[in-house]
Amino acid sequence: xxxxxxxxxxxxxxxxxxxxxxxxxxxxxxxxxxxxxxxxxxxxxxxxxxxxxxxxxxxxxxxxxxxxxxxxxxxxxxxxxxxxxxxxxxxxxxxxxxxxxxxxxxxxxxxxxxxxxxxxxxxxxxxxxxxxxxxxxxxxxxxxxxxxxxxxxxxxxxxxxxxxxxxxxxxxxxxxxxxxxxxxxxxxxxxxxxxxxxxxxxxxxxxxxxxxxxxxxxxxxxxxxxxxxxxxxxxxxxxxxxxxxxxxxxxxxxxxxxxxxxxxxxxxxxxxxx
Amino acid sequence: xxxxxxxxxxxxxxxxxxxxxxxxxxxxxxxxxxxxxxxxxxxxxxxxxxxxxxxxxxxxxxxxxxxxxxxxxxxxxxxxxxxxxxxxxxxxxxxxxxxxxxxxxxxxxxxxxxxxxxxxxxxxxxxxxxxxxxxxxxxxxxxxxxxxxxxxxxxxxxxxxxxxxxxxxxxxxxxxxxxxxxxxxxxxxxxxxxxxxxxxxxxxxxxxxxxxxxxxxxxxxxxxxxxxxxxxxxxxxxxxxxxxxxxxxx
Numbered sequence: 001x002x003x004x005x006x007x008x009x010x011x012x013x014x015x016x017x018x019x020x021x022x023x024x025x026x027x028x029x030x031x032x033x034x035x036x037x038x039x040x041x042x043x044x045x046x047x048x049x050x051x052x053x054x055x056x057x058x059x060x061x062x063x064x065x066x067x068x069x070x071x072x073x074x075x076x077x078x079x080x081x082x083x084x085x086x087x088x089x090x091x092x093x094x095x096x097x098x099x100x101x102x103x104x105x106x107x108x109x110x111x112x113x114x115x116x117x118x119x120x121x122x123x124x125x126x127x128x129x130x131x132x133x134x135x136x137x138x139x140x141x142x143x144x145x146x147x148x149x150x151x152x153x154x155x156x157x158x159x160x161x162x163x164x165x166x167x168x169x170x171x172x173x174x175x176x177x178x179x180x181x182x183x184x185x186x187x188x189x190x191x192x193x194x195x196x197x198x199x200x201x202x203x204x205x206x207x208x209x210x211x212x213x214x215x216x217x218x219x220x221x222x223x224x225x226x227x228x229x230x231x232x233x234x235x236x237x238x239x240x241x242x243x244x245x246x247x248x249x250x251x252x253x254x255x256x257x258x259x260x261x262x263x264x265x266x267x268x269x270x271x272x273x274x
Numbered sequence: 275x276x277x278x279x280x281x282x283x284x285x286x287x288x289x290x291x292x293x294x295x296x297x298x299x300x301x302x303x304x305x306x307x308x309x310x311x312x313x314x315x316x317x318x319x320x321x322x323x324x325x326x327x328x329x330x331x332x333x334x335x336x337x338x339x340x341x342x343x344x345x346x347x348x349x350x351x352x353x354x355x356x357x358x359x360x361x362x363x364x365x366x367x368x369x370x371x372x373x374x375x376x377x378x379x380x381x382x383x384x385x386x387x388x389x390x391x392x393x394x395x396x397x398x399x400x401x402x403x404x405x406x407x408x409x410x411x412x413x414x415x416x417x418x419x420x421x422x423x424x425x426x427x428x429x430x431x432x433x434x435x436x437x438x439x440x441x442x443x444x445x446x447x448x449x450x451x452x453x454x455x456x457x458x459x460x461x462x463x464x465x466x467x468x469x470x471x472x473x474x475x476x477x478x479x480x481x482x483x484x485x486x487x488x489x490x491x492x493x494x495x496x497x498x499x500x501x502x503x504x505x506x507x508x509x510x511x512x513x514x515x516x517x518x519x520x521x522x523x524x
Contacts, residue, residue, distance in 0.1 A: 013297065013298065016297045019476075019479075020479075020483075023476065023479050023480055023483055024483055027480070027483055027484060027487055028487065039419075068481060069477050069478050069480060069481020069482070069484075070474060070477045070478070070481070096319050096322050096323055096326070097315060097318060097319055097322075099322055100318075100322075125326070126322065126326055127326070127331075128323070128326065128327050128331070131380065131381070132380075135380065146330075146331075146335070147330065151330070183388075186388060187381075187384045187385060187388045187389075188380070188384060191384060191387060191388050192384065202474050202477075203470045203471065203473040203474030203477060204467075204470060204471050204474045206470050207463070207466050207467045207470050211393055211396075214396065214419055215392055215393060215395070215396035216396075217388065217392060223470070224470070224473055224474055224477055225473075225477035225480065225481075226473065226477075240481075240484055243484065244477065244480040244481070244484060247476075247480045247483070248473065248476055248477065248480060251476045251479075252472070252473070252476070255472055
């Protein structure tokens with residue numbers, strides 16, 4: 001067996017170990033590689049920055065713990081930014097499996113920023129129907145969510161004073177890991193009720209959402225952990241996403257090296273066999 | 275540190291390590307964690323759905339506020355359950371008809387408007403913007419997504435990919451060149467998609483490893499260290515037992 005053959009039949013556990021080490025070592029010993037901000041992430045940041053104090057900001061946390069590593073840091077960064085700008089933050093989820101996580105996330109960031117539930121922010125929880133919930137909210141928010149996650153009637157919440165439907169929302173961001181998510185919010189929300197919106201998504205979904213960004217259907221897109229790191233950089237509060245960027249770069253380099261080596265061995269073997 | 279945080283850290287660490295044990299090889303520890311994941315997820319969804327839908331959106335409004343009109347959607351929903359009674363199964367068609375009709379009515383116009391008309395407009399509009407009141411202008415900046423050069427590239431990409439999927443004429447001569455261009459654009463798109471997928475999967479690994487590093491702290495009782503040793507030990511024992519047992523010939 002030639003060297004190329006041996007390398008092409010290498011035990012895959014060696015590759016797992018290599019990738020594991022490439023991820024673990026930069027997490028233990030960070031280098032601090034520079035993070036450049038992309039225009040799509042800046043689009044979301046700039047819009048929130050331009051909102052006057054007291055504007056209504058709707059954040060839909062449309063993911064569950066399976067996508068937590070990518071979307072949780074995005075949600076934390078967005079909430080910190082919105083609370084810092086003293087916006088009226090309304091949060092909700094279209095994913096039943098993400099309800100508990102979303103509540104924990106919103107409560108944690110609000111506590112950290114000294115915000116009060118019902119006055120500065122609210123978590124409406126989950127309501128069944130997916131796209132129907134969006135349409136319902138566009139007509140009457142109180143009928144889509146008669147009470148918030150804690151069971152308090154939404155009509156009595158001071159934060160929702162003057163907010164009757166999606167038309168009263170200043171800016172909306174959906175952090176989606178699938179369906180319902182960013183696309184549904186655009187199709188059944190923004191396109192119909194005409195409010196400004198941005199999106200956040202997992203890395204897998206990002207290429208599919210770029211057409212919406214380019215056509216101006218959404219004004220910004222935070223893609224994956226990389227997008228979260230860029231946002232953390234913009235608000236000047238580095239968190240788990242920035243910490244993970246060195247590891248991300250290292251693993252990408254390792255995978256590029258593996259792809260090149262694999263091709264080299266493949267072509268060398270083909271040449272040997274004539 | 276609150277007790278629930280410590281317990282949560284031990285459970286999360288243990289289950290992460292059990293799932294990671296699959297990287298060595300398929301084993302009962304992985305299967306245990308996998309079944310737990312499925313069971314807990316389904317249980318959680320059932321409880322949350324029951325509490326939100328049945329209790330908060332149906333029972334409470336009817337009993338406390340007398341919203342009798344809610345009985346209509348409840349009745350339509352109940353018709354779905356007639357699927358389990360063969361003689362009455364036909365009744366479920368009314369519920370399905372309602373859902374399909376409403377869903378299609380809502381989705382088709384909005385989807386056509388958002389994903390077809392808007393995208394066609396975005397493909398054509400930048401080309402039209404080349405000819406303004408001050409004559410023909412052309413921007414060559416490849417890095418600017420709104421440049422005219424990029425608009426032409428997108429137009430060529432869209433047209434050639436659409437032609438590639440047009441099978442009514444043979445792809446030969448000029449047609450072959452256009453179809454080949456379409457394949458090239460598709461390959462670039464698949465490459466970008468794969469690159470993003472790798473990034474996403476690595477992010478998930480980074481997320482788990484970040485938690486494992488955090489849980490190796492003494493404030494949690496070092497679950498990462500102890501449970502790693504336990505998992506490796508268990509895998510070693512399982513591998514040894516597997517070698518000792520004769521292979522199943524059935």
